Amino acid sequence: MTVASSPQVREYSPLDLSTRRFWSQPFEVRDETFAALRAADGLSWHHPLPTMFPMEEPGFWALTRRADIAYVSQHPELFTSARGIALDPMPFEVQQIATFFLAMDPPQHTTYRRLISSAFTPRNVHRIEEQIQKNAVAVVDDLVGAGDVDFVAACSSRLPMLTITEMLGVAPSEREAVAKAAEKLFSMSDDEYSSLEERAQNTINEMMLLSNTGIELAKYRRSHPGDDLMTSIVNAEVDGHRLTDEEIGAFLILLSSAGNDTTKQTTSHAMLALANNPAQRDWLVQDVESRIGPAIEEFVRWSSPVLQFARFVTEDTEIAGQQIKAGDKLGLFYCSANRDETVYDEPHAFNLQRSPNPHLGFGGGGPHFCLGNQLAKAELRTLFRELLTRLQPIEFGEPDLLLSNFVHGIKRLPAHIR
């Protein structure tokens, strides 16, 4: 179809993914639309998402099937990250500050990635597991007999924040502020965090706070080396150069958001799912030690904490039989891939025994696969071991959902803990 490949006459899909109304619906309701797109031929073309920046884009192709998203993720030469990865139109310079090496392609990306991945290898994550364990015990200590609490504040948000800020060497007195700024940065679409008029300015403010924290930490570690991630970052050399202050600031924004919100959201969603599926919970509790590994994979599939990222097409090509042009934007909907009925039996069932479970909760593979996947899994394993063995089943109220097309978030989750 030559018609579909010409931007001027490309027709927008009647299944609209680009309104605030669409994203204000619950995940399950949204997936009815994604299911229709998964079942259709080729790809669908959509209006650009709402943006707080004065930018005009013609729209994007929605990728909703697991296979298509994995293909695009694993071919960075055809589908670049270096023109930005935010699906909502956002100036590239702003994206660079907030996402650092997420908005790069190999070989530049590879250089930075290796520098940072040393802190996240299985061996090095194993080394800090004792610290994660200590923090998980402390979090659950405070929960025992707590009565009525907001589970997000009292539990979900605490372990990831402690873990990543300890890794970075953020002073205990500043940890809460760093975590809050990171949360705010990726929750701007929700009116609770920012009014429409303030949104662009607030985004810049939160980014500056995080970036400055990183720069201050870097300065301190240059003169006072320690045994933490920040010390390795300031000492690391890329192609004979040390990282600049700006790069370290950008890196702190990325780590404080990527290392915080994702694991936090997964904790809330998984706890709620366990409460809503008592048979699954009972099965897990019977043998937590040997069942927690596969269960965590289902927690991540179920939660899909990062809903989407974008890529740009570098040359005219084809996906799922659909002709696409150089310069076109693609939206990779991991949330949809994780409900793909051609991959998962009963994709809407929470099933801890799902095997295999090739979810895209950490991305579709390729160079940008989640760097923190081992750390996230270690945190979830440790925390849920404590939660499931030391607490009675928790009664939850209605979750207060975040309005966002990027993070699958729960802002508050009323809980009664005996």
Place this chain on the structure above:
Amino acid sequence: MRVEVDLDKCTGHGICESIADDVFEVQDDGTVLIHDNERPDADGERMQQAVTQCPAAALRLID
């Protein structure tokens, strides 16, 4: 059978190491070191798992 890594693709995710930490080790420079490339046939299933689960498609098996 022999297991090999393409260091141009490897980004040090460490999935292989979480599957077989006696064979794969992500070093501090972020690339994987394979301790013994020649694997006995009995190790085939585990090596296959490491190859298919590598997010960067950097590992391969040669018979």
